[in-house]
Amino acid sequence: MNAMPEAIASDAAVFSPAGDVVIDCNLSKVFYGDFLAVRNSSVPIEKGKITGFIGPSGCGKSTVLRSLNRMNDLIPIFRFEGHVKYHGQDIYGKKVDPVVVRRYIGMVFQQPNPFSMSIYDNVAFGLRLNRFKGDMDERVQRALERAAIWKEVKDKLKNSGLSLSGGQQQRLCIARAIATEPDVLLMDEPCSALDPIATRQIEELMLELKESYTVALVTHNMQQATRVADTTAFFGVDISQGGRTGYLVEMGVTRQIFEDPQEELTKQYVAGEFS
Amino acid sequence: MASNHFQNNASASTLSGPPSTGDYITDSVFRAVALTCASLLILLLAYILWEIGGKALPAFKEQGLGFITGTTWNVNEGQFGVLPEIWGTLYSSLLALIIGGIFGVTIAIFLTQDFLGNRFAAVFRTIVELLAAIPSVVFGLWGIYVLIPLLRPAADWLHEHLGFIPLFGTELSGPGLAPAALVLAIMILPTVAAISVDAFRRIPYKVKEAAFGMGTTRWEAILKVMLPTASSGLLAALVLGFGRALGETMALAMLIGNNNQISLSLFAPADTLASLLASNFPEAGAVEVQALMYAAMVLLVITFVVNVIGLAVQQYTMRKFEGKK
Numbered sequence: 001m002n003a004m005p006e007a008i009a010s011d012a013a014v015f016s017p018a019g020d021v022v023i024d025c026n027l028s029k030v031f032y033g034d035f036l037a038v039r040n041s042s043v044p045i046e047k048g049k050i051t052g053f054i055g056p057s058g059c060g061k062s063t064v065l066r067s068l069n070r071m072n073d074l075i076p077i078f079r080f081e082g083h084v085k086y087h088g089q090d091i092y093g094k095k096v097d098p099v100v101v102r103r104y105i106g107m108v109f110q111q112p113n114p115f116s117m118s119i120y121d122n123v124a125f126g127l128r129l130n131r132f133k134g135d136m137d138e139r140v141q142r143a144l145e146r147a148a149i150w151k152e153v154k155d156k157l158k159n160s161g162l163s164l165s166g167g168q169q170q171r172l173c174i175a176r177a178i179a180t181e182p183d184v185l186l187m188d189e190p191c192s193a194l195d196p197i198a199t200r201q202i203e204e205l206m207l208e209l210k211e212s213y214t215v216a217l218v219t220h221n222m223q224q225a226t227r228v229a230d231t232t233a234f235f236g237v238d239i240s241q242g243g244r245t246g247y248l249v250e251m252g253v254t255r256q257i258f259e260d261p262q263e264e265l266t267k268q269y270v271a272g273e274f275s
Numbered sequence: 276m277a278s279n280h281f282q283n284n285a286s287a288s289t290l291s292g293p294p295s296t297g298d299y300i301t302d303s304v305f306r307a308v309a310l311t312c313a314s315l316l317i318l319l320l321a322y323i324l325w326e327i328g329g330k331a332l333p334a335f336k337e338q339g340l341g342f343i344t345g346t347t348w349n350v351n352e353g354q355f356g357v358l359p360e361i362w363g364t365l366y367s368s369l370l371a372l373i374i375g376g377i378f379g380v381t382i383a384i385f386l387t388q389d390f391l392g393n394r395f396a397a398v399f400r401t402i403v404e405l406l407a408a409i410p411s412v413v414f415g416l417w418g419i420y421v422l423i424p425l426l427r428p429a430a431d432w433l434h435e436h437l438g439f440i441p442l443f444g445t446e447l448s449g450p451g452l453a454p455a456a457l458v459l460a461i462m463i464l465p466t467v468a469a470i471s472v473d474a475f476r477r478i479p480y481k482v483k484e485a486a487f488g489m490g491t492t493r494w495e496a497i498l499k500v501m502l503p504t505a506s507s508g509l510l511a512a513l514v515l516g517f518g519r520a521l522g523e524t525m526a527l528a529m530l531i532g533n534n535n536q537i538s539l540s541l542f543a544p545a546d547t548l549a550s551l552l553a554s555n556f557p558e559a560g561a562v563e564v565q566a567l568m569y570a571a572m573v574l575l576v577i578t579f580v581v582n583v584i585g586l587a588v589q590q591y592t593m594r595k596f597e598g599k600k
Binding site: 069074099102113114118159176 | 488489491499506595
């Protein structure tokens with residue numbers, strides 16, 4: 001891939017979605033220590049839609065996603081310039097507790113990571129954490145049903161979550177994340193460890209989820225973005241400064257990104273000329 | 276010589292070939308050596324059991340199971356019973372396990388869950404492990420000259436004001452259960468801490484990520500996610516610590532008071548099987564040696580049973596929490 005001149009990247013028109021913006025994310029620079037990981041990325045997440053992040057490896061799409069619920073705070077050398085606002089409030093504000101941010105903005109990870117406890121306790125984990133007082137059984141069942149795994153586990157809710165297969169574990173993690181009905185769900189390549197059948201089920205789930213939540217989805221798979229994302233953000237890698245710095249190349253309605261890309265780099269990527 | 280069936284149908288330019296005869300011989304030799312080492316270990320264990328069992332047999336025939344339920348140890352009348360020693364062994368080890376276990380696991384949490392910088396954690400860990408290098412007899416002396424005088428004011432106060440609780444039912448006699456159990460706790464601390472640290476270190480980063488991703492605070496992540504995840508490793512740490520406490524001899528012989536009685540009181544003197552063996556062997560006659568051998572067998576059986584139970588509990592938690600068969 002050729003390095004893109006900075007001028008072109010900066011010229012990319014800032015995308016402004018038609019509907020309400022839930023997360024207004026504008027990262028002008030993201031550093032890990034001295035390493036500039038991401039620059040010039042303004043990614044508004046629209047309410048009730050699926051926003052897909054695509055791009056080659058190392059383009060910073062996961063980094064951007066993880067700064068939306070302050071997961072990057074776990075890395076001590078992380079710092080950034082810019083702002084991330086959730087319903088207009090700066091989530092990196094001095095008085096904001098990252099724990100609270102993560103309760104409203106849930107996350108599903110690339111590798112399935114259920115806890116070492118029963119399937120039931122995994123799903124009930126967030127409910128108990130948030131001191132949910134209502135009908136726990138019903139909530140757990142509902143979350144498992146929506147994650148398309150209820151039928152497979154309903155007779156063994158007491159078994160360990162780790163006894164399931166990889167695809168089942170990932171759906172369990174999704175059930176765990178949606179049990180508390182978070183406002184926004186961030187999904188970091190949730191299907192990369194799954195077989196095609198499980199992937200299809202998860203994609204159907206995402207389409208169903210956007211009826212009530214907002215979803216941001218990082219995917220390595222362009223077809224997945226075309227299948228589920230309403231809006232797509234394409235990230236590229238800039239190697240001109242010596243390091244590998246990711247940046248937003250183009251963002252728009254998914255159909256436009258894939259059928260009528262404005263940037264040469266996007267055109268090449270969606271045509272499959274590099275990945 | 277190894278045959279090579281593929282020699283003729285491989286393409287002419289391939290560099291692949293079969294292992295040499297020497298490679299196969301090395302394989303067999305290595306296998307034989309490993310098997311010998313493993314079986315020698317088992318043979319050694321069997322031999323020890325055989326020897327001790329053989330020497331204990333006369334006493335076993337003489338005393339029968341009354342040896343285990345008897346409470347007197349009188350060489351002149353040929354009366355031997357180790358119930359007080361069994362009680363003292365289990366009681367002191369259990370107390371040590373509770374104290375050492377709580378401290379050991381807490382230290383492990385402290386060392387692994389980002390409370391200290393990496394360098395400080397390494398230094399702290401080394402210090403804890405250095406505790407394991409202190410000879411048992413030094414612990415015994417420290418207990419006599421430092422710990423017992425230190426305990427006395429607290430023990431007197433507890434006996435005076437809370438004496439109605441059986442735990443504080445007697446005055447501190449000097450050597451006794453409390454100093455012995457405290458020293459035992461310090462002695463098993465490095466074992467428990469080191470193995471617990473490994474148990475916490477083995478937790479993959481993605482588990483921590485999952486916990487924080489759910490919006491846990493730091494303590495919620497540790498208590499509700501990290502502890503259950505590490506539970507089988509923590510159990511292993513506790514079982515090993517308990518085993519070590521059961522068999523510890525020198526410090527206990529110096530600190531426990533070597534008194535043949537059963538008491539709930541922490542301040543009363545007591546005795547353990549290992550300490551009984553160490554104290555009585557030097558002057559024992561033929562009949563008493565047989566009885567001591569019997570006592571050694573009892574200690575072996577207790578240790579064995581404790582380990583089997585520990586293993587079973589560990590398997591159970593692995594099945595329950597980690598879904599392993």
